[in-house]
Amino acid sequence: MRKLLALAVLVLVAGPASATVYNDATGDLHDGSGSGSDFTGFTHLDISSVEVTNDLTNITFAVSVVGDIQATDWGKYMVLIDSAVGGDSAGNGWGRPITMADSDYWLGSWIDTGGAYQIHSYDGAAWGQDAQNAIGISQFTATMTMSLASLGVAPGDSILFDVYSSGGGGTDGAIDALSTGTPSVLDWGDPFNTAVPVKYDVVPEPASLALLAMGGLALVRRRR
Numbered sequence: 001m002r003k004l005l006a007l008a009v010l011v012l013v014a015g016p017a018s019a020t021v022y023n024d025a026t027g028d029l030h031d032g033s034g035s036g037s038d039f040t041g042f043t044h045l046d047i048s049s050v051e052v053t054n055d056l057t058n059i060t061f062a063v064s065v066v067g068d069i070q071a072t073d074w075g076k077y078m079v080l081i082d083s084a085v086g087g088d089s090a091g092n093g094w095g096r097p098i099t100m101a102d103s104d105y106w107l108g109s110w111i112d113t114g115g116a117y118q119i120h121s122y123d124g125a126a127w128g129q130d131a132q133n134a135i136g137i138s139q140f141t142a143t144m145t146m147s148l149a150s151l152g153v154a155p156g157d158s159i160l161f162d163v164y165s166s167g168g169g170g171t172d173g174a175i176d177a178l179s180t181g182t183p184s185v186l187d188w189g190d191p192f193n194t195a196v197p198v199k200y201d202v203v204p205e206p207a208s209l210a211l212l213a214m215g216g217l218a219l220v221r222r223r224r
Ligand SMILES: [Ca+2]
Pocket: 024, 025, 026, 027, 028, 029, 046, 047, 048, 176
C-alpha cells in the first residue's frame, strides 16, 4: 500500500513539474494569394511552439520558430499578458496594431543589435516601460522572463496570454500569432486581435516538487 502511495506521489508530481508547451501550426503565414504580402519565406517569423515555465519567483516564455533567428535577425517576438482585472483592449507597449482584451503586460524583444526585451505595463490609462533585460537567444528560440510578483500572480493562479512575431517597422503587426493556426494578417500593417487567448496555470515551485518526488522514491526504496 505504501509503495502504491509513493508511486501515486511520483505520478502526481510528474505533470506540473514539467513545462507547458503550446504548439502553433507551422506554415501558417499568409502566402500573398488574393491580396497582401507573401510572408512564407520569413520562416524566422513562423512560430512553432511556446514553452512556458515558472518557479516561485519568475515566469519564462521560450518562443520557438521554424527559421534561424540569428541568421535572419530582424524578427521581433512579443507577448501580451492578461493577469489582472481590467486592462487595455486597444493597444500594447509598442503601439503595434496588436490587441487582446484586458491586457496588462507586454514583453517585446529583438534579436539584432545585441538583442534584448522590454517589459511594459498598463496603468489603467497608458503603457509605460518597466524594464529592459538581456534576452536568451539560441538558433530557433528567444527566451524572456519576468517576475510573478510584477504580474500580481502566485502559484495556483492563471494568466491569459498570446505570443506574436513581427518585423522591425514600428507599425508592423502580428505576422504570426500563437493563438491561431491560420494566417493572422494579410499585410504588414494589418491589425490583429487575439480572440481566444492561451491559458497558463502557474504551478508550485518545481524544486519543491522534485523534493516530493525524491521523498516518494525513498519510500519505494525503503519498502523494497
Ligand atoms: Ca506558426
